[in-house]
Amino acid sequence: MPSFQTSPGMRDILPPESSRWRAFTQVFADVVEAAGYQQLIPPLLEDLGVFTRIGDATDVVTKEMYDFVDKGDRRVALRPEQTASVCRSFAQHRPVTPWKVFYSGPNFRYERPQRGRYRQFDQVGIEVLGVDDPMLDVEVIALAWEFYEQLGLQQVSLIVNSLGEPDDRSHYVEALRTHFAAAGDALTEQSRITLAKNPLRVLDSKREPDAPFIASAPQITDFYSDEATAHFDAVQAGLRALDIPFTLEPKLVRGLDYYRRTIFEFQGGTLDSAQNALGGGGRYDGLVEALGGPATSGIGFALGVDRTLLACDDEGVFAAEPRDLDAFVVDVVGGIEAAKLTAELRQAGFAADRGYDNRSMKAQMKLANRSNAAVAVIVGEEEVDANTVVVKPMRSGDQQTIPRSELIAYLSGNRNL
């Protein structure tokens, strides 16, 4: 029995899965960098206040935060998401707008772990600060869409909604409060608690008894101001112009309280469990201000790495593989020759590995085979005496003895072995 294992909801990403993760973030970076986004690397730890601004009606803040007092008596927390950090960073450094950044890395939420839901989970995402144009909403959504396409996913669906301008939103919230309050005890207890904190979130309930009241609830669309309608119409027109299919879902309300106007979510078609939200985002025009910066409009999205990868598994796409070796050096005369040859090969740009512990040739050949190396470079007594090496292409098995000094040139000239 091992003395230790990972804490609940924490896990090791082992090879070869780890190389897939790296490829995943690389594809993401390629997509967004091509659109002018640059990477921001915020700290994992922030002042607790940065996150409490996200909203006191969200569990992410009230129940799931990894917060503690550090040795300097500061109230700090492991970030539960990165949007707040980006906004804090903006308020702190005041970069020129539009500020287009992307990020990738782990977040922490103290929840009951499940498949596709971990206490340490990775997200990739982008945020843009300082632009009000609905065409930016379109760009942001389009980039996520493009990313899914690059991965090869075909069963992702996009749902969008608008929460209206802040005033629209508050009027709607009041209407909901009145509507659900009228239901009284017919509403589940959980929903009554949610109602007291944030009526919007009651729409998210999946509890059976709540269903009829949710169905009969007021529609956000009836509360839009002209301004909100214009913005949302423009977003939809833009999505259509780019041939990005979407579904309007007036009852879509996202978890974090800071959203205004456009919000959207991506759902996986294959994992139809409670964990089918692959990613999502929206506008959060008041967040920077709440963090002490100038009134600045913002929009962005975050995509869950784990869930997206699960969706890839289900669709049988994006099975990135680790880099194969070019050569595996088999040395049966002590190991020094292998040390020299691997160093030479690596300096010449070849990926090369070797056997250790002076194992038998048979054992080393097995290692060469397992390593997936293109060729085995074999050195024994005869080769040392003749100053040669044997180059054995593992696929064909058709080996050649060549002068040692010509090894690099030989391999360079026979890349397809």
Place this chain on the structure above:
RNA sequence: GUGGUCAUAGCUCAAUAGGUAGAGCACCAGGUUGUGAUCCUGGCGGUUGGGGGUUCAAGUCCCCUUGGCCACCCCA
């Protein structure tokens, strides 16, 4: 946090009505004294997640605990 369910070698699983654990894969070593991926032989490997209890006897029953998974919740 609430409820449910599961937990046997590194991995996937077996083990009759409770009688003191097996297989395949993987790994290692041999099968022509220099050469792998097939095949053959052998080997390594488990105080049955951990602790306690019932029993002559528990992987198999009971309790506690740890962890995975599922639903709620929440969200990525």
